[in-house]
Amino acid sequence: MGFEDLEPIFGEPKVEWDQGQDSVKLRPFLFHVSASDPSHLRIHVTDFHSNTWEAVKSVVQLEDMRDNIGIGGSWSEFVDYVIASIKSEDLKLVMEGHSSSGGAAYAKLVGQKLKGMPLISIPLTKLLDAAASEAMANLSLELFKAFKNMQHSLVEEQEQTFQLTKVISAEKERNETIQSQLDYYSKRQKFQKKNATDKADVSSTPMSNGLQNSPDKLKAQEASSTKVVNRVVPAYRRAKVRGAFLQDAEDAKDS
Template sequence: MAAAVGLEDAFGASVFGGAMPEGHPTPHPVLFRAHARSAAALRVVATDCHSLAWDCSLSVADLEDLRDDVGIGGSWSDFLDYLKSSLSSGAVKLLFAADQLQNSPGADGAKIVATKAKGLPRITIALSRVTGAAVSDVVAEFSLALYASYRTMQEHASRDQQRISQLMGSLSSERENNEIMQKQLEALSFLDRRKATKPKLVADQIPTVCGVTVVSDQVIAPVQQQTPVASPSKPPPVKATKRVAPISRRLCKGQGHVELCCKIMRMMRLTEIRDFWR
């Protein structure tokens, strides 16, 4: 299963980090790099980028042995993911043997110890010291790889920033559109409420029949439905109406009554006087 999957594809990009040297008198910090050198080999390099360097090359068989020593179950990809996570945890140490430190300040061998989290199995990789002119080659290769990784991360960050700017622009445009739509909805809602209340106000302003005061100049017409309609085939009988005498005639008649009363009263008065003298 391990041979069927190439390390270049399975391990992915290089892993860089700092290795804290314990008990080593070097004045420079130590950095390390783990990368797939080929489809069947994984290389680990540690250097202070000055005069010291250590490295090792692990074949697929070596990685299988490391997997058994660590005790990580699961698939081959799961083990490589755990290895990368342990080297990227930030808790990587570079250990040296005490007797080697006494004989040489550079030490002939070292070990990189890494763990993914506290309490989990540790990854231990043995390194050999690089000597002579090969140190410069290791440092140069390490520096170029570190710069290439930096450029790649910078490009990714630039693309992410552009993507964020586009998303922020889209978000701002959506907010403006939402505000415009909200204002339009509020205007429509106001018009709907106004139309709904306008008939009610007009109905309230119309006076009812009970509230109308009939004055002397006002005439209430009878309801048309209650007025009897005469049948055209049977005309109503004509009643004889009582004629009213004209006003001049009525005045003359009243004046004659007054004169008659006055004559009667004079005659009665004369009769009383005549009787008195008798």
Template sequence: MMAEAKHFDEFDPVFGEAIVESDQGMAPASFNALANRSFLFYAHTIDSYRLEIVASDFLSHTFERVLTVSEFDDLRDEVGIGGSWNDFVHYFAASLSEGNVQLILGGVDDLHSESDAKHAKLIAHKSKGLPRISLSLGKLVNLSAKGVTVNIPLALFKALKSKQNDIVKGQEQLSRMEEMLSSERLIPVVWRSNHNEMLSILKAASGLYLHIEDQK
């Protein structure tokens, strides 16, 4: 029996907005300064064997986690989802795209402002009663943070463009199907019209024949 292939080739990018919360180690005043900000998250493949998860407010807080195939396998064991590798890949993606995603901010870095969280945890819960996914994220600073956040708008544009193309293709297929159905409905109508016309001709011919016979 062949070993199960483990890769991220079938993972599509996932975007979303996380609900911001704080852990017990963060002062209320510090958290309040961040609570009103919107944090977007972005999960995508770096290559076939690495998955990157980013969360950012596009201002001063960007967090990241890169999962290798081995680390993702460990995460599957922690979450406790059975089934195949692809089953868990799909569950992971669905938890981010369909479920409730929280970003738990924690800790205050004394080297920065008092409202500066130094670490975060991303928690994705697909639905009530199902196992949740929890990922610790590390903070990126300076050029590393800028490099990651610059990629997100472009990736989002490409994803939206791809969805738009799918919608256009779907509309074109629907139009072709409607044309086919319209043609199929038209054929019986044309046949009935020709059939009625043929009956009229036959009746007229029969009447003419009888009239000729009467004249003999």
């Protein structure tokens, strides 16, 4: 039970004065939440001018806060609720009174995970002089580290994206080459299939039909027909001349 895995949290709370002090001009504030050690939660809030605040809460103190708020469930669920409330866009820094050293005399962070859920209220202690300067310096340094880590992550992500883009581009080019080859082979197969079909149609036509329809064959047929028409009939099959005298064979002998 602790804060070993807590990532640093940065944010800008909404700032307001407590009752009757709305006319006082306020500077923007930044806060930083971190684990000073596995059993303590540290919060710094500052405007980098005359208001710098701190809160350090131990596990025991947070357990007491949990009982006062009346939030049930496990410890980890309570810690998650506190962190979610701090990260909420409605987190407020409420200040009150005026300090002789400048700025407000009192301040607290007030937030809730969602509207209608329990409020958490974390009182803050005002830091002065060297303590305030150190808190502002630490917050600035931690903010810069977070920025550098984010920048490094962004560069790595961009490099990964670039490499992935190269792989995708190479794969796309390869696919286009394969598709081009497939299209070529497909057209070639269709052409070969068409040629084979044309040859099959020619070979299936009877040769006699071609010969019968050829010019030479037609001339031969015409010549043959002419010969048949003009052929001389043999003498023994000719018709006898009308008016000729016919004798019987025996009469011919007697004469």
